[in-house]
Amino acid sequence: MNSLSKPLYATPYGTAYLGDAIDLLKCLPEESIDLVLTSPPFALLRQKEYGNVDQNEYVDWLLSFTIEVKRVLKETGSFLLDLGGAYRRERPVRSLYNFPQKLPEFFIKLLTDAGDTVLDIFAGSNTTGVAAESLGRKWIAFEDNQTYLATSTFRFLNKIDEKLIRILYEKLNSEGAAGITIPQVIQLQIIEPEGEIETARAKF
Numbered sequence: 001m002n003s004l005s006k007p008l009y010a011t012p013y014g015t016a017y018l019g020d021a022i023d024l025l026k027c028l029p030e031e032s033i034d035l036v037l038t039s040p041p042f043a044l045l046r047q048k049e050y051g052n053v054d055q056n057e058y059v060d061w062l063l064s065f066t067i068e069v070k071r072v073l074k075e076t077g078s079f080l081l082d083l084g085g086a087y088r089r090e091r092p093v094r095s096l097y098n099f100p101q102k103l104p105e106f107f108i109k110l111l112t113d114a115g116d117t118v119l120d121i122f123a124g125s126n127t128t129g130v131a132a133e134s135l136g137r138k139w140i141a142f143e144d145n146q147t148y149l150a151t152s153t154f155r156f157l158n159k160i161d162e163k164l165i166r167i168l169y170e171k172l173n174s175e176g177a178a179g180i181t182i183p184q185v186i187q188l189q190i191i192e193p194e195g196e197i198e199t200a201r202a203k204f
């Protein structure tokens, strides 16, 4: 079993990894996760964007992940798949925020205890990670779209200077970016002109 490479970013409770969830899942030890909570990409009828395959292949594709999900789940663990926006024949939908934060919060509270580990294999904007962090649960996020994952960092940052946002985003969204720790993200400012460093520090 390969071990996970460096996360794109980390927080006090969690780590977010960029890559195909099927490969990343294989790097997790068996029976290490208490809850897998995820909202898969949508099966669009015609469009093959957004990492989708067509309807006939969709279920098989999704099922291929469940074998690994079962392996990494503890015996007492739970698997929750949000299919709310996954498939609509008449009106294909495409939204990152197909579940509001209240939903993962509710299930994380219901199905885990503080200190447990929650995994989202299709993390998108990482609503699951944000909910888990706020509830004191460890979390792991997998996402193969670098821009989505880079953008999700801002959900963990409060009162951040606009310039910092731009610098952080560019760093996370560039090739080879990895290993940023939040809230130590402020250290990034060392690469910026002196005046900006002082402004940024003062804000925290």
Ligand SMILES: C[S@@+](CC[C@H](N)C(=O)[O-])C[C@H]1O[C@@H](n2cnc3c(N)ncnc32)[C@H](O)[C@@H]1O
Pocket: 019, 020, 021, 022, 038, 039, 040, 041, 042, 050, 051, 095, 096, 097, 098, 099, 121, 122, 123, 124, 125, 126, 127, 128, 142, 143, 144, 145, 148
């Ligand atoms: C419905 S969205 C998830 C929305 C998420 N709940 C949120 O809070 O934004 C599904 C995500 O799965 C990602 N995805 C699709 N195929 C993937 C794969 N093989 N491995 C990892 N992520 C994948 C897409 O890029 C998309 O961001």
